[in-house]
Amino acid sequence: MSEQFPPQFLAAIDRLGDDPEYEEIHAALSAPVDQRGFGRRTFLQGALAAGSATALTLGPLAKAAAAVEPLESGDTILVVIQLGGGNDGLNMVGPFGDPAYSTLRRATSVAAGSHPLGVGGLSFHPALPKLAARFQQGKVAVVQGVGDPDKDHSHFSAMAKWMAGTAGDSRTTGWLGRYLDTIPDSDQGFRAVSVDGSIPLHLLGNRSQVSALAEELPFGAERDKGTEVALYEAIRNYGSQPTGLGRLGDAIASMDRECIDLAREFVRLGDPSSDGDDLTRQLRTAAKVVNLNIGVRVIGATLASFDTHRTQAWMHNHLLSDLDEAIDVFYSTLDAQWADQVVIMTFSEFGRRAGDNGSGTDHGTSAPLLVVGDRVRGGLHGRYPSLTALDERGDLEVHVDFRSVYASVLQRWLGADATQILGGTYPQLDLFKSKPPEPSQGPPTKKDPRFLPFDDVAKFVIQQFHDFRGVHPKESDLLAWGNVVYWGFWSIPVALEQMYVGSDLYRFGVDGARTFWMGTGGPPEVDDIWRWTKMRATGSSMEDIAAEVVSSDAWRDRYGRLYGTNLINKVHTDLMGAPPSAQFLAYWQPKFAHENDVNAATMLAQLSMTPYGRLAYHHRACVATVFAAMLRRPPEAEQNRQWATLLDRGAVKLEFLLSTLYESAEYRSRFA
């Protein structure tokens, strides 16, 4: 396989069997939201809950909501619906009365005349009445004959190709993820939302973060069953009166009340119990996300089970009904002011074979794709493939490269540079009448001076997750950290220390930085620290890192002219503060007869992992990694040494280093 996938996907991809189902592939091509399998909410849901609430019970959530930048009136929004499994486009929009159609389709034939488009001799499937009505209002573009010109019939590689959306072979990011990389604040997780509980490849970028709204809600939020509502109300009632159990008893009772009140706010948004099938629920949530005006530009939704090899008629009818209802519910939930800023598009990895197999349809090639919205140029685009001129496999011809649709949406709707994002130039379709009016000035944000240079506790926490852990905090993390910091249980120095010592940077990055320090007597570059952190976290050995160190100029300057015993002596004395023991010499001398660098790397790695190495150089490595996280530069070697000496002597604690950097002008200037 020539394609490159994100590293976190590889294990799942490897586990796929010879004939994986669509659902397995989708799972392999999506990032799980939380690998522990519970509490899969992310921050956004909390923010949305707070944003939709009129009365806030917890300060940090109010602050979290304030951290969100609303959309401006010229900003466009894209809702992308993946119809997974290979949608039978011929039956979604087709020439149902045509004799050629009747010849090809026997078991899966759709009756003619239900919802004619009025052009091209085409009709919508009978399960799509609302979409047909919307088409008649000029708000639906049907792009005909869309597909992959290479006619890939494998779910896996076709889906990966559609999701990645590039001219080349890379599958490490998705086309919308790369778009998100280009817009401001997308690394804060507010610009893209997935409403199906996972983050699919097409939304993954290099820098941008996607927030996922999953089905699991906090304790107290699920209120569809009368039994549970009575329970939650009873728990809440603990906080309705003094407990007679002292200050802490009252504090516990208040927490009972607060946690139920806060959870109730989730219902307004997540609404997992609301009516409708899978996609309908997702798009209702999507509309609520837009209504909240928190700056989301891209929303992803998924409807699976289109792989209708058998008994297609019933299943396809069911799925298209959900699609029809979902789009309708989206617009009935959406506040009217947003209607001209939103476009919905569908995609599927391929269509189905033109002729059916007596029960269902097999994998095919091209299919129509829908683009829906008030500013869409309604009607037919592209060209319908001929049902009488099939290719040698009996498949429909591809008339529109799927990347042409992407290019049109990127360039003409989202206002992005399509060529750059797709890595190639594709002819654009005239899918949109116009973009919405240009932006006006947004409202000023609220600030809390306690968290300077950050406006509020949420921004403080988010930035620390980005700096120390390279990830966006999950909602549960944000709540937990926000709470303890906001209410002062942890001071900012303590919070910074906790953030640092709980990070991979501390657990693994310090190994790399220490080895570099030992080998070269100075701090490493920031990029190297992060790379080594990832290497160690994914199981690379210390030898791999040590090999990089011994190939550095600094090592060569120190030891490049030494060989054999001289090299062993000098390295040991420099690194361990004492000449090597006779045993150590006896062990290493024979090894240095050949291949100096390999053995030097192994020796360095081993010295770095000795208790002495790990403890004596610990603080130097800490200082280097803390600088990397907070100032994004290495410290001066002397500065590094001075801090490490203070830490070694216990004269100051890590939290002092962290808070000193936090208060430095240089750190503040990052956020000016």
Next chain:
Amino acid sequence: MFRRLLRSQEHCPPGTDLRPQTTGSLLMAISRSDAAHLLRRSGFGARPADIARLAALPNWEAAVDAVLDTSRAPAATMPPAVGQTMEMWELRIELIKFWIERMRTTPCPIVEKMALFFHGHHFPCSWSKCDEATLAWNQIELFRSFALGDYHQLTQRVAVDPWMLWYLDNGANKAPSRINENFGRELLELFTLGRNNYTEADVVAMSRAWTGHNLSADGLRYQFDAAAHDNGQKTLFGITKNWDGPATITEILKGSKAVPASLFFVAKLWRYLVGTEPSATTTQSLAATFRASGLSLRSLVRAIFLHPDFRGAAARTAVVRSPVDWFVSVTQALDVPATASQPQWWIVPMGQDLFRPPNVGGWGSNEAWLSASGWWRRGECIRWLCYQMVDPSLPYNRFPEIQPDSSPKLVADVTFEAFGIVSPSPATRKVVEDWARSVSGTWHGSSMRYFGMVLVAMSPDFNLG
């Protein structure tokens, strides 16, 4: 917040009789409410059978001696998972389950309660610095074996415990030029004396005294490196001689610093077991008892439990159950083993990651556990456990006496009893009975058997330890 300082540094005049004050009530039979309080503070949950056992004893002293009887404590055992090939995080989950299960089932919970004090509040070490499971577990077993033992010996052993040598860097504290003050400082500041009882010069001398007390080359054992030990004269607490590490501990705990060191430790343990801020008089009298006993932890813990303030009104509501305490107590009440209750799913997001205290100051207490996300997790946990319980295919189906039409009073009585709440506050009883009344005899009545447990597990009464 982690470093609450001892408020009073006054020394006792010599000859003062500082034995714990006894009152008439000591001689009277004990109430079930007192028995439950003692069980909670000396262990985790208060099971009905244990309450009855203590309440049947002739007096409070007998009850205290009963909870301090460690003769049936499980012997030191390496968890079976240690030594098997598995990922580090899986191994830690196994350690968590093993210890939680021991807390839940031991006949002598005071041993685990004290071990948790030493691990989480007094001598914290963390997996984050050294993830060698054997070292971590050996340290817990060290705490267990000294739970009610000789505090001086324990401190000596902790100082050269490999996990501690890693955690506070003394494993690499080498003279002459590579002196590491991390351990020397914390030994003074957090482990023995507290701030204001030593000088910076003492930190330097202390650190020099501990040079050479290092780790073996494989990092798994303590090893004294004579060549790296500083044999020079050092001035510690104004005494100049060739100090060596262990002698400094003896000097602090049994020599010139014995009084402030005992005051410091007594106040710390009092806050853990009683929850209130001890008065100067209380601290002084207990510290004197402690010293007179030769630093016997058993004597000190006994004196604390016998102290009148231990049973006073303020102490009854002075502790918010930590996640570990809450989880162990809940799974005791419901009788669910750790193999099925998945403690790692719950206690970690509630904020108490066993084997990974947040820093050398250990975990916070009380308010530190009160956050919405932590509280959601408590609710999710107990609801999940109850759903496990009502699955008839599982052996945890409990409380058959609660039926869909049971009276509110019966529901309340059975659930309070199961959770060891002997005298619920009127407000809490009213909430539970009102809820039961609203569902009893209705379509929702069958939820009373398990949602009653959820309700009580979330009550202020149960969340106070």
